[in-house]
Amino acid sequence: DAGITQSPRHKVTETGTPVTLRCHQTENHRYMYWYRQDPGHGLRLIHYSYGVKDTDKGEVSDGYSVSRSKTEDFLLTLESATSSQTSVYFCAISEEGNTEAFFGQGTRLTVV
Amino acid sequence: AQKVTQAQTEISVVEKEDVTLDCVYETRDTTYYLFWYKQPPSGELVFLIRRNSFDEQNEISGRYSWNFQKSTSSFNFTITASQVVDSAVYFCALSEALGDSWGKLQFGAGTQVVVTP
Numbered sequence: 001d002a003g004i005t006q007s008p009r010h011k012v013t014e015t016g017t018p019v020t021l022r023c024h025q026t027e028n029h030r031y032m033y034w035y036r037q038d039p040g041h042g043l044r045l046i047h048y049s050y051g052v053k054d055t056d057k058g059e060v061s062d063g064y065s066v067s068r069s070k071t072e073d074f075l076l077t078l079e080s081a082t083s084s085q086t087s088v089y090f091c092a093i094s095e096e097g098n099t100e101a102f103f104g105q106g107t108r109l110t111v112v
Numbered sequence: 113a114q115k116v117t118q119a120q121t122e123i124s125v126v127e128k129e130d131v132t133l134d135c136v137y138e139t140r141d142t143t144y145y146l147f148w149y150k151q152p153p154s155g156e157l158v159f160l161i162r163r164n165s166f167d168e169q170n171e172i173s174g175r176y177s178w179n180f181q182k183s184t185s186s187f188n189f190t191i192t193a194s195q196v197v198d199s200a201v202y203f204c205a206l207s208e209a210l211g212d213s214w215g216k217l218q219f220g221a222g223t224q225v226v227v228t229p
Contacts, residue, residue, distance in 0.1 A: 044219070
């Protein structure tokens with residue numbers, strides 16, 4: 001199994017509070033991604049990174065920011081959580097030339 | 113823009129029946145990759161198969177097979193002789209193969225497969 005760890009695995013937070021989710025990899029892969037999974041939508045890309053300090057927006061980036069200060073860590077921040085951000089969040093990694101992405105176990109976030 | 117459509121929301125079968133999952137995609141890229149992922153009730157995402165846009169050869173891997181047809185933009189997936197352990201949500205996904213956009217996945221909405229004994 002690819003070495004991807006997401007933390008926390010579950011979190012309940014209140015509307016308006018900041019939340020940071022962490023993705024840590026031990027594979028030294030260049031590319032990292034954050035997706036959210038919602039019923040009827042499959043998984044949708046929030047942000048991705050193609051190198052240290054190199055990030056870009058995905059399909060549903062509004063309300064989210066990311067940072068990648070070192071290869072192994074990719075942080076997703078909700079500056080002010082809203083109920084619409086209640087979802088399951090998945091981190092993924094991939095390496096050029098090895099096209100399949102490997103996913104973390106997911107973080108279930110509930111905003112009340 | 114890329115788009116992946118899985119028209120089947122849920123498929124229910126009895127064990128040992130075959131199951132075919134449909135996937136239709138849209139892309140302007142000439143080089144791309146297609147995937148099938150499985151999400152069992154435990155929630156993790158498991159990579160199953162991959163096909164690139166230059167290889168339309170259809171293959172069989174154990175009980176899994178796939179039918180890739182560029183002419184109809186379809187990438188269908190079949191489970192032969194289904195088992196209860198095949199019960200899961202199956203996602204079709206499309207990926208670009210371009211530089212910094214490498215590996216970004218566009219997912220379909222998923223198809224829930226229920227296999228009953």
